[in-house]
Amino acid sequence: MHNITIFLLLVGILGVSCTPKNEPKRVSWHQVKRLKFFPKQFTIPRRGDPVPQARCVGEHCDAHFNTAIRCLPAAYNGGMRWNCLTKLPGGYTLDTWHVTCQGYDDDYDPTFTQESCSLEFTMRPTHHARIFKVWRWIKWLAFFGILFVVGSVLYVCIYNFIHKHKR
Numbered sequence: 631m632h633n634i635t636i637f638l639l640l641v642g643i644l645g646v647s648c649t650p651k652n653e654p655k656r657v658s659w660h661q662v663k664r665l666k667f668f669p670k671q672f673t674i675p676r677r678g679d680p681v682p683q684a685r686c687v688g689e690h691c692d693a694h695f696n697t698a699i700r701c702l703p704a705a706y707n708g709g710m711r712w713n714c715l716t717k718l719p720g721g722y723t724l725d726t727w728h729v730t731c732q733g734y735d736d737d738y739d740p741t742f743t744q745e746s747c748s749l750e751f752t753m754r755p756t757h758h759a760r761i762f763k764v765w766r767w768i769k770w771l772a773f774f775g776i777l778f779v780v781g782s783v784l785y786v787c788i789y790n791f792i793h794k795h796k797r
Contacts, residue, residue, distance in 0.1 A: 649694075653676075655765055657734075657743070657744045659703070659710050659740070659742070663703075664700055664702050664703075665747050666698050667683040667701070667748070668683050669684045669698075671683045673746050674744075676746065683749065684746065684748070685749070685751075686753060687750050687751070690754060699751070701749065702715075714729075715729045718721055721757075722755055723753065723758045727750070731746050731748075732746035732747075742766045
């Protein structure tokens with residue numbers, strides 16, 4: 631009885647390890663209603679290595695964002711055009727974006743591999759972000775100004791106290 635259990639266990643393990651991976655699904659551009667990109671997740675390509683689904687490029691990428699970016703198809707003229715939307719923190723907005731999907735058979739295939747799409751985007755500060763940046767500088771200047779005044783008053787008080795008791 632013990633040998634049969636071990637045999638069945640080995641057959642089960644070998645069966646699982648020899649089972650071919652599920653082939654990724656082929657998708658036509660006309661089937662796409664929207665794409666959603668997540669900053670901490672990776673693509674699942676049919677060929678090549680995974681890449682981040684959403685990647686910021688440019689000068690304002692230090693703004694931390696963890697929200698998904700949703701892209702809706704805008705037009706198809708031999709290549710898909712997208713409108714991408716999200717709420718970014720700290721008064722930033724999407725400036726430019728480029729969606730790339732891996733062609734199913736090759737780079738020129740009009741169908742693509744499901745979950746192979748990635749998004750590169752740039753951000754720009756909104757008017758509110760610029761005001762916030764200026765306000766942050768004003769707060770620091772005010773802090774150091776008050777620190778200077780308090781330090782000066784303390785210095786004068788201590789100086790007068792020392793010189794008054796020397797006489």
